[in-house]
Amino acid sequence: MKTMTHGNNHYEMNLAHGNLHVFANTEVFQSFEQKVFDMADNNLRIPRNKHMSYTPDAHVGIGTCIGTTAVWSMKDGFVSPSIVGVDIGCGMRVHTTPLHKTDIQDKGVRRALIRAIEQYVPTNERTNTNYADIDIMQVVQLGLKGLPDKYVPNEQWLTHVEESTFKFDHAYLENLPPKIRKYAHGQLGTLGGGNHFIEIQYLEIAEKQQELAAKWGLFDGQIVVMIHSGSRAWGANLGQEFTKVFREVMQSWGVENPDRNLLYAPIGSQEGQTYLNLMYSALNFAVSNRHMIAYGVREAFRDVFGGDLEMPVLYDLMHNYALKEFHRNEPMLVHRKGATRALPPGHFLNTAAYKETGHPALIPGSMGTSSYIMVGRDEGVKNFYSICHGAGRARSRKATKELVTVDQFAQSMKVGTEDEILVNHRSLQTILDECPQAYKDVDQIIDSVVGAALADVVATCKPMVAIKGV
């Protein structure tokens, strides 16, 4: 196997079935296990691939590694539910506040915020919202534009997002899995489990980015709310259903891959079209879910700090999807599975509000560590403007529970000190598999991305409160 280097932190590996680009610093690159490269090689067996890459947070996933960007031409390419991932539309959202760090340093105030947020945003399995005036079928068809006006505080909530409506052919809704509607309405505006979270953080603006930060309405010491959630059972049901559909149709075509969990079909096939169209319904659910979580968080902040507190959206964007994008003079299907789009200043794909500056790329850390607000660079073109989606898991949930003690977890949350990061759980045991020790060192990941000239850090977000589901 031959490995070429293209400048800092950019490797190109010549695998048996095609080339894999890897963006990582030396330390991170050397830490990858062979399994992730074998997995890439299986993915490269899919014909006519235009680009396949790993960001530094890459780790083994089902069929395809988390941290993959994979591109095909819309004309003769492939679509893969395995390279979208099971949590379709999973993504990040940040809201700013006028508050300063010192306003919530008091633990009593922070505990009041946790209690208030939990009143509006269900965080436990099987706890639901009850927005009687929301029609869930309008939401999955029209995204944010399918929500009643009363849940849209102002126009800005519709413009500072990757897309307010993901357009698709609604006729395909006839092919929805039968059980998908069952819990959908009650799950809109709920957090979900696993790595999903709501964090209250304060900002440290990067020295060289004061001007851009000010343009985005950010200031040093500012309190912001970061939300990580997805399309809940709606996307999971679609993912499951189409895994079955694709496996059957691949069998009937006689298509073989060493990994039975790696499923794909031509974009132009009936199965490919059905999946692509319905995937967009999950993206509409996901962005609306994060919107409604944010709406609940805003209500909670208003209960604590007064009814006129404004919480503008900074941005909402996803890291699990396949989008049709125009690159290299043709329409391409860009899969991002645990990879974040980071468009540079002036790029035509930017939403109008961020055309001039490039949009905020929102990168979560692990619990108890920093998160980052970044901005893409022109050089990102070499990776179709994809950067990391977070720290990336370093070990499985099971292995984490065996390795890390609750005490070690508590220490990393600074429990008992003035700077303790407060959590909504009585015991850390419940969420031990989400401790920072389960993840790679996020600073190494960010260093890899910055060093590869894919993006720059605008602000570091330091956690003060972490709200997790189960």
Place this chain on the structure above:
DNA sequence: ATGTAC
């Protein structure tokens, strides 16, 4: 990831 489960 998912009121998980060929």
